[in-house]
Structures are given as structure tokens and as C-alpha cells.
Amino acid sequence: MKTFWLLLIILLSAGTVSQANHIRGGELTYKYLGAGSTPNSSRYEVTLKLFIDCFQNSQGQFDGSAPFTVFRKSNNSQLRAAFIAPFISESRIGYDPNSNPCITNPPTDICYNLRFYRTTIDLQDDPDGYIISFQRCCRIAGIENISGNSAATGATYLAEIPGTNTLAANEHNSSPEISGNDAVAICAGSGFEFDFSARDVNDGDSLTYQLCSAYDGGGRTQAEDCYTCPAPNPAAPPPYRGLPYQVNYPGTSPLGSSVSINRFTGIITGLAPDVVGQYVVTVCISEYRRGKLINVHRKDIHLKVSDCNPLKAVLNPDYKFCDDFNVSFQNGQVNPSGSIHVWDFGDGTKTDTSTAALGNVRHLYADTGTYRVKLMVMLPGGQCLDSAFTLAKVYPGFFPGFTYTGACLFTPFNFRDTSNTRYGTVNKWSWEFGDETTPLDVSTLQNPSYLYNSLGVKTVRLTVETNKGCQKIFTGTVDVLDKPALELPFRDTLICSIDSLQLQANSPGSLAPRFTWSPATNISNRNIANPLVYPKTTTTYIVDLEDNGCITRDSIRVRVVNEVTLSASADTTICLTDPIPLQAFGDGLKYQWTPAESLNDPTVSNPIATPTATTTYAVTASIGKCTKTGNINIRTVPYPGAFAGEDIIICYEDSIQLNATINGSSFSWSPQNTLIAPETLSPIAFPLTTTSYVLTVTDNKGCPKPGIDTVVVGVRPLVQAFAGNDTAIVVGQPLQLQGTGADIYVWEPSTGLNFTNIPNPIANLSQNQTYVLRVSTPEDCFSYDTINITLFRTNPDIFVPNAFTPGGSSNTVFRPRPVGIARFDYFRVYNRWGQLVFSTREANRGWDGNINGNAQGTGTYVWMVQGTDFTGKTIFKKGTMVLIR
Numbered sequence: 001m002k003t004f005w006l007l008l009i010i011l012l013s014a015g016t017v018s019q020a021n022h023i024r025g026g027e028l029t030y031k032y033l034g035a036g037s038t039p040n041s042s043r044y045e046v047t048l049k050l051f052i053d054c055f056q057n058s059q060g061q062f063d064g065s066a067p068f069t070v071f072r073k074s075n076n077s078q079l080r081a082a083f084i085a086p087f088i089s090e091s092r093i094g095y096d097p098n099s100n101p102c103i104t105n106p107p108t109d110i111c112y113n114l115r116f117y118r119t120t121i122d123l124q125d126d127p128d129g130y131i132i133s134f135q136r137c138c139r140i141a142g143i144e145n146i147s148g149n150s151a152a153t154g155a156t157y158l159a160e161i162p163g164t165n166t167l168a169a170n171e172h173n174s175s176p177e178i179s180g181n182d183a184v185a186i187c188a189g190s191g192f193e194f195d196f197s198a199r200d201v202n203d204g205d206s207l208t209y210q211l212c213s214a215y216d217g218g219g220r221t222q223a224e225d226c227y228t229c230p231a232p233n234p235a236a237p238p239p240y241r242g243l244p245y246q247v248n249y250p251g252t253s254p255l256g257s258s259v260s261i262n263r264f265t266g267i268i269t270g271l272a273p274d275v276v277g278q279y280v281v282t283v284c285i286s287e288y289r290r291g292k293l294i295n296v297h298r299k300d301i302h303l304k305v306s307d308c309n310p311l312k313a314v315l316n317p318d319y320k321f322c323d324d325f326n327v328s329f330q331n332g333q334v335n336p337s338g339s340i341h342v343w344d345f346g347d348g349t350k351t352d353t354s355t356a357a358l359g360n361v362r363h364l365y366a367d368t369g370t371y372r373v374k375l376m377v378m379l380p381g382g383q384c385l386d387s388a389f390t391l392a393k394v395y396p397g398f399f400p401g402f403t404y405t406g407a408c409l410f411t412p413f414n415f416r417d418t419s420n421t422r423y424g425t426v427n428k429w430s431w432e433f434g435d436e437t438t439p440l441d442v443s444t445l446q447n448p449s450y451l452y453n454s455l456g457v458k459t460v461r462l463t464v465e466t467n468k469g470c471q472k473i474f475t476g477t478v479d480v481l482d483k484p485a486l487e488l489p490f491r492d493t494l495i496c497s498i499d500s501l502q503l504q505a506n507s508p509g510s511l512a513p514r515f516t517w518s519p520a521t522n523i524s525n526r527n528i529a530n531p532l533v534y535p536k537t538t539t540t541y542i543v544d545l546e547d548n549g550c551i552t553r554d555s556i557r558v559r560v561v562n563e564v565t566l567s568a569s570a571d572t573t574i575c576l577t578d579p580i581p582l583q584a585f586g587d588g589l590k591y592q593w594t595p596a597e598s599l600n601d602p603t604v605s606n607p608i609a610t611p612t613a614t615t616t617y618a619v620t621a622s623i624g625k626c627t628k629t630g631n632i633n634i635r636t637v638p639y640p641g642a643f644a645g646e647d648i649i650i651c652y653e654d655s656i657q658l659n660a661t662i663n664g665s666s667f668s669w670s671p672q673n674t675l676i677a678p679e680t681l682s683p684i685a686f687p688l689t690t691t692s693y694v695l696t697v698t699d700n701k702g703c704p705k706p707g708i709d710t711v712v713v714g715v716r717p718l719v720q721a722f723a724g725n726d727t728a729i730v731v732g733q734p735l736q737l738q739g740t741g742a743d744i745y746v747w748e749p750s751t752g753l754n755f756t757n758i759p760n761p762i763a764n765l766s767q768n769q770t771y772v773l774r775v776s777t778p779e780d781c782f783s784y785d786t787i788n789i790t791l792f793r794t795n796p797d798i799f800v801p802n803a804f805t806p807g808g809s810s811n812t813v814f815r816p817r818p819v820g821i822a823r824f825d826y827f828r829v830y831n832r833w834g835q836l837v838f839s840t841r842e843a844n845r846g847w848d849g850n851i852n853g854n855a856q857g858t859g860t861y862v863w864m865v866q867g868t869d870f871t872g873k874t875i876f877k878k879g880t881m882v883l884i885r
Contacts, residue, residue: 023139024112024278025051025182025301028068028132028157029175031202036122042172046132047118048085048157051182051301053140054092054111063087066117066134067233073163074128076237085119095183100310102384103185104336107306110183129163131238137218137230140302144277145249154218154230155300156240162294174202175297176285180266188305189274190333191314196283196299197266205287205294209266212284213242213251214300243280249273254281255303271314271333278302309336313377313388322398322470325366329392331359331375340378346371346392365394368423370468393469397422400464400474407484407510408550412449417462424468434458434478452480483552484510486545492557494589496564499624500534503541503556510547518542535560564588566621568630575703576636579610584630588621611636640664640707644695649714651781655686656713664697664707690714716777721785723773725844728790730797730820733870735763741775741783748772765791796820796869803882806849814863814881815846821867821875830862837861849883858885 026049033043048066067082091114097106123130135156143150162173180195198207217240218230245251253259259270261283273279282300286293314332321327331341334357341359343352347369352361359375371394376387398421406413413433419426428444435441437453452458458478465471487506495501506529507513517526519539524532533541535558542555566586574580584591584605596602598611609617616633641663650656660667660681669678674691676684685693690712697707721741729735739745739759747756751769755761763769769789776782797819804814816827824843831837837856838847849856864878 027299032172052113069235085117102311133235135217156215156217187308194268214282215240315390318391344374395423395468428465430463432461484547496624496626564628566628571633637702640697642697642707642709644709644711664699721775721783723787726788813846825866
């Protein structure tokens with residue numbers, strides 16, 4: 001029994017939820033019918049219009065009646081128990097996909113069940129008026145511009161009745177009537193138009209329109225569960241909470257920033273979102289009577305953005321071309337494939353046609369002007385057609401810009417507009433001065449002034465516009481300083497008492513700087529940037545700079561002397577060709593050394609000298625017209641002479657006698673471990689590897705450095721001759737020898753050889769033969785080797801023994817002996833179980849009787865061998881042999 005009730009609860013809950021998520025919009029209106037049944041009261045007919053989704057449930061969301069709750073606007077208090085409005089009628093509104101052949105893939109799911117609930121209400125006339133509310137859960141699931149689960153949101157529809165304080169005496173109000181078609185096709189990413197216009201047929205009030213937020217409801221406003229309280233009675237009191245819109249789709253832009261409503265006509269136009277789905281759109285209609293706002297009426301509806309593609313011509317109201325006569329146009333949306341775009345550029349030239357997705361074209365205008373451009377879009381055959389007009393304002397040659405004066409904080413910066421245009425005049429300016437401390441750093445004057453409140457680099461933005469409609473932006477930077485920039489080339493200098501000195505001050509960025517120098521004595525003009533001064537004693541000159549009210553100060557100390565002080569470094573002795581730094585000491589401002597030829601820079605106080613002989617250098621130091629001279633003598637002594645001998649190459653394990661000569665008092669060799677008699681100039685060297693022997697020579701003539709020379713004894717690596725392994729051939733078989741070891745080859749004797757001085761001669765023999773090979777290097781480092789050749793007077797063959805004795809005194813390895821074989825293919829040995837125990841492709845290798853290091857016992861083994869003789873014939877043999885232990 002418990003299981004049955006649990007299942008019933010689940011089924012009832014599922015049914016409630018499924019039948020609740022169907023609201024796709026609604027509107028609550030009222031109409032004044034006359035005086036009420038009591039004194040000072042009025043009677044109203046109140047109508048609820050609910051848009052219910054046609055497809056989410058076959059029955060839809062049906063309530064037999066609707067509760068209307070009335071609240072006083074003065075304090076949001078409930079008037080009394082809710083008025084119950086009975087269900088009156090229902091009609092179906094849907095979009096016919098066959099109604100417009102110019103839309104490809106037209107939507108088939110735009111359908112509303114429009115239900116009406118109506119009752120009459122008598123209300124006492126009130127100074128502030130009333131709010132009538134109806135709440136219901138729930139809206140449909142998957143609404144694109146609602147954050148989170150839209151199926152958990154509800155709706156609040158309300159009507160506001162203005163009070164006697166708002167209306168004139170004996171006046172009343174009725175809601176405006178919205179007359180547009182609610183079932184229209186809106187295609188994703190395409191231009192569209194939706195009519196939200198209304199008429200005030202009862203009162204004749206003026207109406208304006210704006211997009212606004214839809215209200216949540218159905219229990220959620222009072223933290224109630226939407227599913228347990230789908231139609232609260234009474235409704236929650238105002239104020240009401242808006243729906244949780246997506247960030248990019250707020251209530252004031254529910255279809256994105258590319259869609260807007262005309263505030264005077266109520267027509268919604270623009271480019272639909274790219275995402276297919278449902279969007280909640282609410283319009284607030286303001287009622288004005290004799291210029292006074294008396295009421296705001298609301299209606300919301302869910303618009304479906306479908307995956308369709310309409311034929312549409314979409315252009316901005318006007319285009320401004322301020323850079324070039326060669327301009328570009330394109331349609332504002334992508335049309336169905338194959339659409340033809342026909343452009344009339346309004347200048348009398350022929351039309352241009354484009355089949356590109358956006359109808360892109362370029363057109364070269366011959367002259368300036370404002371041209372009325374027409375775009376006509378059609379499908380092949382002219383079945384569908386749409387057109388749009390725009391104005392093209394072609395006035396190229398517009399160059400914005402500005403300059404400014406000013407530099408300091410809290411002093412005016414004066415900006416001057418330098419914009420110019422070839423056509424028309426510049427007539428609008430909008431300045432943003434980049435002052436981050438205030439939002440009021442703006443101006444619309446042509447040449448404004450501005451007082452900055454903070455230091456730093458500011459980005460100034462000037463937007464200018466011409467009377468031809470061209471608009472451009474120019475940006476520049478302004479550096480706001482705490483004082484004007486003052487630059488001095490030096491702050492401390494030295495002059496002679498008989499000289500004068502020109503001071504120099506500079507103020508970059510200042511257009512009208514004023515300089516004042518002090519003291520006023522011994523100065524040519526104290527009010528210019530670069531006066532001459534001629535003090536007789538040390539004086540500090542102070543300069544004051546004033547620029548547009550900004551003041552800064554700096555100074556230059558002018559030290560005065562009556563003569564130049566000078567001393568030079570001491571005389572010295574150096575080794576010939578060595579560099580040496582010279583040094584002059586004193587207060588000179590300029591220096592001049594002679595002779596200059598051996599100096600790296602004769603105008604500095606410390607040049608580098610490289611004399612070629614003993615030299616006396618003179619230096620003159622000067623301060624203005626005052627000078628003084630000093631001398632330095634540099635004595636040069638040649639390096640000790642060292643000659644270790646010429647480099648030489650020897651053979652491995654040979655020795656060589658060195659022969660050195662010197663010009664000095666002593667010498668030494670290094671290294672000495674491979675020298676015999678290293679205390680002499682002719683030691684014997686016996687290196688095993690190439691070695692550099694360094695000879696170091698010293699003397700006592702004054703050069704403090706040694707003379708050094710090196711001799712390299714190169715050692716050739718050990719020469720190892722190899723004439724090849726001993727081999728056997730048959731009669732008539734030519735044999736190519738292959739010797740290695742060095743660069744020069746000599747074979748002896750010459751019997752049967754085609755050459756005796758190459759590494760690989762060919763031998764044709766009629767008997768056994770032994771050859772001796774001598775190999776040598778160009779230095780005659782040499783070595784010998786021999787090769788024994790056995791001649792068999794048989795046909796080519798491979799001889800294999802029938803037994804071998806591992807570990808014995810002879811015949812210890814089992815291997816074949818090929819005769820007359822040019823290529824040895826393989827030699828294989830198998831045990832009696834057919835297991836391969838040895839294999840090789842080398843003719844001289846054999847089996848030692850072990851497998852993986854384990855000695856095999858006495859037994860019979862099978863062998864196979866194959867090779868190719870020197871004539872190209874294959875020789876294959878197999879047999880058995882006995883391993884004897």
C-alpha cells in the first residue's frame with residue numbers, strides 16, 4: 001500500500017510540473033466603464049491575456065479562473081480578498097511557414113494559445129491609485145536570455161490605475177490597446193521588425209515606448225516554491241523582482257545590443273541574436289496626457305529566434321566616407337544562397353551586381369556629395385524582392401589634430417584644435433582630457449583650457465565632426481609635471497680668471513619660458529637662457545625659470561683659478577712594443593700630448609702609449625687661456641731573443657735533437673720530462689705524442705719580461721702494416737690483396753702481381769706464395785707484414801673436417817676451409833635434436849664446442865655450409881662430424 005501512494009505522489013508531481021511550464025507571455029489591461037456602485041467609486045473591466053505554448057503539452061496550462069489582487073499604490077497594502085476572473089475564451093495564434101516564400105527553412109513551431117480572463121472591479125477613487133496583480137508559474141524551459149533554469153521562473157502581470165492626484169478632476173484612464181501581430185518569423189543573425197505599437201482609443205493619450213525587464217512571480221517573490229504555489233492567491237505585494245537576465249541580454253536589451261525599439265512608434269528593429277531559441281521581451285508603454293506622465297503599461301512576450309534565412313536588404317541610415325573616394329558597401333546580413341544584390345550608388349553611374357553572401361561591392365565616386373544609395377536584393381527569377389535606402393556622405397580629406405601649451409599641475413593647459421577638412425567645415429568638438437580624478441574632464445569648445453588635478457602622462461581624446469557628417473578621433477598625450485622642465489649642460493665647471501664662460505639653460509616643452517640669473521655681477525645679460533659670465537672668484541649662478549605660472553630653479557657653480565696645476569707620472573722603462581698608460585694630474589679641462597703618433601688619444605689625461613723607440617712625451621693642460629706643460633720619458637728595451645727552432649715531425653718512439661739560439665743571459669725549456677739535457681740549447685726530445693716545447697729567455701738589460709718561442713715536435717702514430725689473413729685459392733683464381741697501414745705501399749716479391757706499389761694489387765699464381773708488405777708515411781715511418789697464399793690444384797670447394805677435439809692440443813675448433821670461394825654465405829652446426837648451436841658468415845670463424853659457455857659432450861653433430869666460387873657458382877655441402885672429448 002505504501003508503494004502505491006508513493007507512486008501516486010510522483011505521478012501527480014510530474015503532472016503538475018509538466019503542465020506548469022507553458023507561459024510564453026502575458027498582459028493585464030483595464031477599461032474604465034463609469035461610476036461604481038458606491039459614491040466616489042469607479043468601475044473597471046479588467047482583462048488578463050495569457051500566451052500559452054502550443055507544443056509543450058497537448059492540453060496546455062489551463063486554469064478555470066484567475067485571481068486578481070488589488071494593492072494601494074500609496075503603501076502597497078492589499079485592498080481586500082482577490083477578485084476572481086473567470087475564463088472567457090481561447091484562440092490560437094501561429095505563424096504560417098508558407099506565408100512568406102522569401103524565407104528559406106521557415107519556422108514551423110511559432111504558436112500561442114491565447115487565453116482571456118475577465119471580470120469587473122469597483123474601486124473607490126484614491127489619491128495615489130491602485131496596482132492590480134496576477135502571478136503564475138511557470139515560464140517555458142530553455143529561455144536563452146534568462147540565466148539558470150528558466151522553467152523555475154514565473155510571471156507577474158500588473159496594471160496600474162492612476163489616482164486622483166495624477167489625473168485632472170473627473171478624469172479617468174483606460175489601458176492602451178496593443179495592435180501588433182504576435183506571431184512573426186525572426187531569423188537568427190538577420191534583420192527583423194516586430195510591431196509593439198499601441199493605440200489609446202479611449203483617452204487619446206500620447207504614447208512612448210521602451211524595452212524593460214519582465215517580472216518574476218508565481219510564488220518566487222515570497223521565497224515560496226514555484227511548484228507548490230503556481231498561482232498564489234492573493235498575489236505577493238509589490239515591488240516585484242525582475243527576471244534573472246543573462247549579462248549580455250538585460251531587460252533593456254533583451255535581444256542584444258543590435259536590437260532597439262523606436263520610442264515613438266513602438267517598432268522593434270535590428271539584427272536578431274545568432275543563437276536560436278526563445279527570448280523574453282517586455283515593453284513599457286508610457287501614457288502622457290497634456291505632456292504629463294500619468295501611467296506606464298506593460299506587456300511581455302516570448303519571441304522565438306529560428307534557424308531560418310530571410311531575404312532582406314539591411315543598411316544603416318547613413319554612411320560617412322571621409323578618407324577616400326573609393327568606398328565599400330555591403331548588406332547588413334547574409335541572405336539565402338544565390339541571392340542577387342543590385343546596388344544603385346545614386347551618382348548616375350550604372351548599377352552594380354553582386355552575388356557574394358553580403359553583396360560586397362566597391363564604388364569610386366567622381367566627386368564629393370551626399371548620395372542616396374539603394375540596395376535591392378532578389379532571388380533568381382525575381383520571385384522575392386526586398387530593398388533598402390541609405391545616404392552615403394563622401395567627403396574625403398578630413399585630418400583631426402591638436403596642439404597644446406602648458407606643463408604644470410594646477411596651471412592651465414591651453415588646447416588648440418588643428419583639425420582641417422578639404423570639404424565643409426569642422427563644427428563639433430568633444431574633448432576628453434584624461435584626468436582620472438574626475439568625470440568632468442570634458443569640453444565641447446574648439447580651443448578649451450583645462451586645469452589638471454594630478455601628475456603624470458594623460459591621454460587626451462578629441463572627437464571632431466564636420467558639417468558634412470564626417471567624424472574622427474585624434475588622441476595625444478600630455479605630461480603634467482609638478483614644475484617646468486629645466487635642463488643644464490653642467491652644474492659645476494672651472495675657468496681661468498682671465499676667461500669668460502657661456503652658461504646654457506633649456507626648457508623642453510615650454511613655449512614661452514622666462515629665465516632669470518643671479519647674482520647680477522660679472523654677467524652679460526641675466527634675463528636670457530645663455531648669458532656670458534666672467535667672475536674673478538668662484539661663484540654659484542642661480543637660474544629661475546617661469547613658464548605659464550610654473551616656476552623652477554637650478555644652479556651652476558663656476559670655480560675660478562689663476563693658474564693650471566699639472567704633474568705627470570714618473571719616467572719608466574718598458575719592453576719594446578709594449579703599451580703603457582701615461583697619466584697627467586691636475587685641474588686642467590683640456591689636454592694635448594705630443595708626439596701624437598704612438599698615442600691612442602692625445603687629447604685625454606691618460607692616453608695609452610706604444611712607442612717604437614725611447615720617447616719623451618710632452619703634455620699641455622689648459623683651462624681656457626691658461627696653460628701648463630709637463631714631460632714623461634719612456635725608455636724602451638727590446639725583448640730577450642729566443643728561437644726554439646723549426647717545427648718538425650718524427651716517427652712513433654723516435655727521438656730528435658733540438659737546436660735553439662738565444663739573445664739573453666739565461667734560458668729554460670718546458671716541459672722537460674721528455675727531454676735529454678734540457679739545460680742545453682740542443683736537448684734530445686723523445687715524445688710519444690705531439691709536444692710543444694717552450695723556450696723562455698731572460699736578460700738583465702732592463703726589459704722585465706722574458707722572450708718566449710715554441711717548437712712543436714709532431715709525432716706520427718704507430719704504423720701497423722696488415723697484408724691480410726693467410727688464405728687459399730685454386731689454380732686460375734685471381735686474388736685481390738688488400739693491404740692497410742699507411743700512405744705508401746711496397747709488395748715483394750713482384751711474382752704474379754699486376755702492381756707492387758698500391759694497397760690492393762691482384763695476384764695470379766701457379767704455386768704457393770708468400771708476400772711481404774712494407775707500408776710507410778712520407779716521413780718514412782714504416783712497418784712490415786706478410787701473407788701466405790696456398791694454391792690448390794682442384795676445383796673451388798669448401799673442405800670441412802669430420803671431427804675435432806675442443807680443449808686438446810690441436811684441431812680444437814671446428815671450422816670449414818674454403819678454397820676458391822669468392823663469397824662465403826654461411827656455416828651452421830646443429831645438434832642431434834636439430835637445435836642450431838653455431839652459425840657464422842665469416843670464413844675463418846668456427847665452433848669451439850660450447851653453447852652459452854657450457855661445454856658440450858662427445859657426440860655427432862650435423863653441419864651445413866654454402867658459398868659462391870670466383871666463377872659465380874654456388875657450392876653447398878652438408879654432413880656430420882664427431883666432437884671428441
